[in-house]
Amino acid sequence: LLLIVISLLLSPIGTGYWWLQRQQLPGAGEPLTAAGPYTIAVLPFAVLGGDGHPDEFAKGLAEELRGTLSRFSAFRVTARGSSLRFPVEQVDPQQVGKKLGVKFLLEGSVRREGGLLRISAALVDTRSGFRKWTESYDADWQNLFEVQQDIATSVARALQVVLVHHGNAAIPGHIPSSGEAHLEYLKGQQKMTSWVTEDFDQAIGHFRRAIELDPTYAGAYTSLADAIMKRDSSTESLPLQASTKAVVKKLIDKALVLDPGLGEAYASRSYLYGHTEIDAIEADLRRAIELNPSYSDAYEDLSSLLAATGRYAEAFIMIDQARALDPLWPRHHHIKAYLHSELGQWQQARAMEWAALQLEPRYAWALVGLGRIEAHQGRFAEALRYMEQAISLDPENKQLAIRLAIYYLSVGELETARHLNRLANSTEDIYLAVFANDYQKIRNSLANPNDLSTNPFLLYMHTDLLLRLALAEGDTDWGRHITLSRSSLDRVLQAPPRTNEHRSIRLNLSLLQLVGGDREQALQLSAELAAGMLPIGSPSSGLRVMLPTLGRAISAAVLGETDTALDALEYALADSNPWWWWLRGHPAFDGLRQEPRFQALIAAAEAHAAQQRTLLNELRRAGRVPYRNEPSTVTGPIR
Numbered sequence: 001l002l003l004i005v006i007s008l009l010l011s012p013i014g015t016g017y018w019w020l021q022r023q024q025l026p027g028a029g030e031p032l033t034a035a036g037p038y039t040i041a042v043l044p045f046a047v048l049g050g051d052g053h054p055d056e057f058a059k060g061l062a063e064e065l066r067g068t069l070s071r072f073s074a075f076r077v078t079a080r081g082s083s084l085r086f087p088v089e090q091v092d093p094q095q096v097g098k099k100l101g102v103k104f105l106l107e108g109s110v111r112r113e114g115g116l117l118r119i120s121a122a123l124v125d126t127r128s129g130f131r132k133w134t135e136s137y138d139a140d141w142q143n144l145f146e147v148q149q150d151i152a153t154s155v156a157r158a159l160q161v162v163l164v165h166h167g168n169a170a171i172p173g174h175i176p177s178s179g180e181a182h183l184e185y186l187k188g189q190q191k192m193t194s195w196v197t198e199d200f201d202q203a204i205g206h207f208r209r210a211i212e213l214d215p216t217y218a219g220a221y222t223s224l225a226d227a228i229m230k231r232d233s234s235t236e237s238l239p240l241q242a243s244t245k246a247v248v249k250k251l252i253d254k255a256l257v258l259d260p261g262l263g264e265a266y267a268s269r270s271y272l273y274g275h276t277e278i279d280a281i282e283a284d285l286r287r288a289i290e291l292n293p294s295y296s297d298a299y300e301d302l303s304s305l306l307a308a309t310g311r312y313a314e315a316f317i318m319i320d321q322a323r324a325l326d327p328l329w330p331r332h333h334h335i336k337a338y339l340h341s342e343l344g345q346w347q348q349a350r351a352m353e354w355a356a357l358q359l360e361p362r363y364a365w366a367l368v369g370l371g372r373i374e375a376h377q378g379r380f381a382e383a384l385r386y387m388e389q390a391i392s393l394d395p396e397n398k399q400l401a402i403r404l405a406i407y408y409l410s411v412g413e414l415e416t417a418r419h420l421n422r423l424a425n426s427t428e429d430i431y432l433a434v435f436a437n438d439y440q441k442i443r444n445s446l447a448n449p450n451d452l453s454t455n456p457f458l459l460y461m462h463t464d465l466l467l468r469l470a471l472a473e474g475d476t477d478w479g480r481h482i483t484l485s486r487s488s489l490d491r492v493l494q495a496p497p498r499t500n501e502h503r504s505i506r507l508n509l510s511l512l513q514l515v516g517g518d519r520e521q522a523l524q525l526s527a528e529l530a531a532g533m534l535p536i537g538s539p540s541s542g543l544r545v546m547l548p549t550l551g552r553a554i555s556a557a558v559l560g561e562t563d564t565a566l567d568a569l570e571y572a573l574a575d576s577n578p579w580w581w582w583l584r585g586h587p588a589f590d591g592l593r594q595e596p597r598f599q600a601l602i603a604a605a606e607a608h609a610a611q612q613r614t615l616l617n618e619l620r621r622a623g624r625v626p627y628r629n630e631p632s633t634v635t636g637p638i639r
Helices: 002-010 054-070 093-100 141-158 167-174 179-192 197-213 218-235 242-258 263-272 278-291 296-308 312-325 330-342 346-359 364-375 380-393 398-410 414-423 426-436 439-445 456-473 483-494 500-515 519-531 543-558 562-573 580-584 587-592 596-621
Strands: 038-042 046-050 075-077 104-113 116-125 131-140
Touching (some): 054 179, 218 242, 278 296, 296 312, 312 330, 364 380, 364 398, 398 414, 398 426, 543 587
Parallel strands (some): 038 075
């Protein structure tokens, strides 16, 4: 699933649902309240002095309370990222409750004197500001987690809730036996919030130390798996290498052996399935939510999966639930912005990205989102300005470098894109090869040994390159080029086509069959796929229509349907598409190159790129975009 999410964000010609349903989609109304009868935010406990490490202990206690309460289905508990944004002193319960969308706050204080712990806790009604329950505890340091269980039970009693979800029996499974291990776990979780490559490395170190201190700490195994996947997705080639997947699977399996009721582990396991295993991915995500109804990341991941399979109405419900549970976490707003972009709702998408940046000005992916919005409205120079700001925040992130190089291709700067190749993986080599019509490099890229089973967009690109070779060089023996991805292609052909990429892969394969002489079967498959496509000129817009429109143009050209191909091309390029160069040299259009209409379309796209290149040079002279043959010199605030 991680690769599905990343391919949603990195796909050069958009993803989404090609066979669309008419649905009423919710807006971005605020504030949001999480579903569930009792919504609670656990605030950081105040430290009232003492020796040892009371600050870290106080954070640890609040985190354990949050984790315990979240496992009861009667509660919806605000995630730690949002809860930690409020100071521990002079909190206005009504203001905090309104901002977080919760009915109750759990707050308290802690003092450590040697081995003795003195803890007080209070449950506050955010509507009235009154305390509904208070309790004090004196306990030994070694009994920290027993105290945490007592507080959680007392809160439930105060709310007069019957604990029907697993009861107390399920709670001990996720509680670490070492306070020091838990502190390492918390440090790792804090590093994970930035989504910066360097911080992922540090998080990995903290989680490994937590496991060394407590080999039975299930949550640490799951978090280590997450950190490894996210680190590798930003620093290595996509999809994940087989060796990385093996390590991650072992960690997740260990976590589930230690704690079969750990919802986070099921959510992490969903990342490892192949992209055709949609039912299995969805089952694990829904199981994660069932086990931990307060786990906002599971709702976010489910939202992305639903969008990829065209279920936008439910996708918006899921991402809004994630935002309600963790309203101050910027990534949830960013993912909702992407959903709006899929539907061509650019104004709403822009508002969501700015909401993310207001919460965290250094959140690079919100800048990526703003760049995508500008690019798909024809403002390539502005898109590059945002992307340069994003990569300045996380210079080690190869995926940011890939996106930046792609946008430089949109203004025709091939050499600048090549300059970025030092950070890129083989995927970017493909983009450069396509721009330059370098068929030798295209041929070499097909020997990429990566397992493509978890990344549908890369598999789509693989088949597009095969089609280019077949059309340009008459190389119809495409079977010998796909030895390494044969199993991935077989799964796509055997599984019902449920995502945009799956249909596009099948379409490319049908065209390859056509070029190879199997015209009857190719025409049948192409007709089946085309039957449900959006009509050319449909008022629907957004990223979701990009790939099917290009697929229609290419297939019509290969089939010799000139007017249909030109109509689809005109529609695809109407809004100054940043991927004009992807179409320009495609050999499927070789038979159209003398057509005046085709020539006019390409000339207009190149003229727009030249105009944006002029604007880009103005931004460079103003110091807003760096000269890429020099060290980065981006200046000025984000606007």
